[in-house]
Amino acid sequence: MRPLPSSTPQPSDRLSASLFDLPGALQPELDDASLLSLLMTRTLPQRDIPRAVETLLKVFGSVAAVVAADPPELARAASLNATTITDLKLLQQLSVRLARSEACRRPxxxxxxxxxxxxxxxxxxxxxxxxxxxxxxxxxxxxxxxxxxxxxxxxxxxxxxxxxxxxxxxxxxxxxxxxxxxxxxxxxxxxxxxxxxxxxxxxxxxxxxxxxxxxxxxxxxxxxxxxxxx
Structure with a gap:
């Protein structure tokens, strides 16, 4: 007789669930502060996120300017760790690649x-x-x-x-x-x-x-x- 499948959630299941549990993750539009907060959920302690987001937007002005900033500037402005900075730079690269793909589709x-x-x-x-x-x-x-x-x-x-x-x-x-x-x-x-x-x-x-x-x-x-x- 075959054993019944375990009911314990697998790591991939927990990851998928956690993504959908993020507050506001499925909203069609997020303001800059909410977007940055969600992006940092994985890499910063929850208690540090509001201050980091407030500081970044105060120093750079917008999420577009935040992701375009040099890594040393981001580290100095809000004491961000390397993982958080990497995620911000990846967000910039993704947005540029998406825009480029549209520009390349036609003359x-x-x-x-x-x-x-x-x-x-x-x-x-x-x-x-x-x-x-x-x-x-x-x-x-x-x-x-x-x-x-x-x-x-x-x-x-x-x-x-x-x-x-x-x-x-x-x-x-x-x-x-x-x-x-x-x-x-x-x-x-x-x-x-x-x-x-x-x-x-x-x-x-x-x-x-x-x-x-x-x-x-x-x-x-x-x-x-x-x-x-x-």
């Missing part, structure tokens, strides 16, 4: 809102200036998102020849330039305008088209094309 010129959502998720709250080039194929589908430079809070060194060299290496037909302004104001600087002119001039020599240069800030997104600068 970017016909799904511009998805492209803007992607680059904003990646750069709007970055603490330092970054410069990227989105390389497109002949159908304007995203081939590569290349991280080309990272600098200080107000400058990232960009070399036009490297931007074009990489376009030729990946057999791109067009590109979109993207960088962020950590100050929050996306207004292009004179240096931004001059650098874009140099890249555009070099691209023409090789039959490449620069569709746009997007400047990302917390206050919005500036398009060189819409501003008549390209």
């Amino acid at each position: 970017v010129v016909s799904s511009w809102s998805c492209l803007i959502a992607y680059v904003r998720s990646a750069l709007a709250h970055a603490p330092r200036e970054q410069f990227r080039a989105l390389y497109l194929d002949r159908k304007n589908v995203l081939l590569r998102d290349e991280f080309l430079a990272e600098g200080t809070v107000d400058h990232a060194p960009v070399y036009p020849r490297e931007v074009i060299r990489r376009a030729l290496e990946v057999s791109a037909s067009a590109l979109i330039l993207v960088h962020n302004h950590p100050s929050g104001d996306p207004t292009p600087s004179r240096a931004d305008i001059e650098m874009t002119r140099q890249i555009n001039d070099a691209a023409r020599v090789f039959g490449l088209q620069v569709h746009d240069h997007l400047v990302i800030g917390r206050q919005g997104t500036a398009s060189f094309k819409q501003l008549g600068l390209i």
Whole structure:
């Protein structure tokens, strides 16, 4: 006679149950504080979570800025442990990957809102200036998102020849330039305008088209094309 199955919950059963027992876990929308609190339930003592969440939102302003912050900044701001910081960075990567998957489904010129959502998720709250080039194929589908430079809070060194060299290496037909302004104001600087002119001039020599240069800030997104600068 076979023994009856044990009624003791297995580890996987307890984990599944615990996920659904989390307060608010099944709500369609959570505010920033609730989302961060739920995320930290696994890695911080319950008594420490409210203060940590309050401090993070006070220092960084939003959950988007929290997950974009550098690990040392997170540790200093709220004395977070390495596991909690890792979970926050994974949340950022997940949101960027989801936005990227939508941007890659169709030609970017016909799904511009998805492209803007992607680059904003990646750069709007970055603490330092970054410069990227989105390389497109002949159908304007995203081939590569290349991280080309990272600098200080107000400058990232960009070399036009490297931007074009990489376009030729990946057999791109067009590109979109993207960088962020950590100050929050996306207004292009004179240096931004001059650098874009140099890249555009070099691209023409090789039959490449620069569709746009997007400047990302917390206050919005500036398009060189819409501003008549390209």
